[in-house]
Amino acid sequence: MPAYVVxxxxxxxxxxxxxxxxxxxxxxxxxAQNLRWRDGDVWVVHDWDSLAWQPEAALAGAACGALASASPPTLAPIESSAAFLVAYQDLRGYRFTAEEQEIAWAASLWPAAHNARWEAVHGDTPVCCDAIRAQAAERLRRANA
Incomplete structure (x- = not known):
């Protein structure tokens, strides 16, 4: 696995x-492959073995990094993740604290790192590996990591 992913x-x-x-x-x-939509609303959510006990900001952050992914999965552009987090907070009616913002940005890399490991282990095209190489520095800076 590439050292920058680790x-x-x-x-x-x-x-x-x-x-x-x-x-x-x-x-x-x-x-995206875990969601089904009807008339602009989420209709069904699949893959319930992916439940996690995490801070809300980490769950929102993971979603902001992965929501646009289909197959093969990748990492959303930074601007899209930022827009997702703003929309999430607007709909939630609650603004994240500075710490929650950092946790969201850290977690935005979590699914991509998992998928990059898969790519490396299975010799797949390095879609997530490349996205991490391109975006990790900025996302980690926003995460204060």
Whole structure:
């Protein structure tokens, strides 16, 4: 596995573990193939073995990095992730604290790091590996990681 993927995953892990936020139970794999839509609304969510006990900001962050992914999965553009987080907070009616913002940005790399590991182990085209190489520095900066 590329060293930059391992380094990114390690920094994300450390930042998420350092969080002092309450956890909630939520879905941690909101990639496009796990959602079905009807009339502009989420109709069905699949892949419920991806439940996680994490801070809300981590779940929202993971979604902002992965929501646009289909097959093969990849990492959303940074601008799209930022727009997702703003929309999430608007719909939620609650603004993330500075720590929650950092946790969301750290978690935005979490699904991509998992998928990059898969690519490396199975010799697949390095879609997530390339996305991490291109975006990790900025996402980790926003995460204070």
């Amino acid at each position: 380094d990114t995953a390690d920094r994300v892990r450390k930042r998420l573990l350092a969080a002092d936020l309450p956890c909630v139970l939520g879905h941690a794999d909101f990639e």
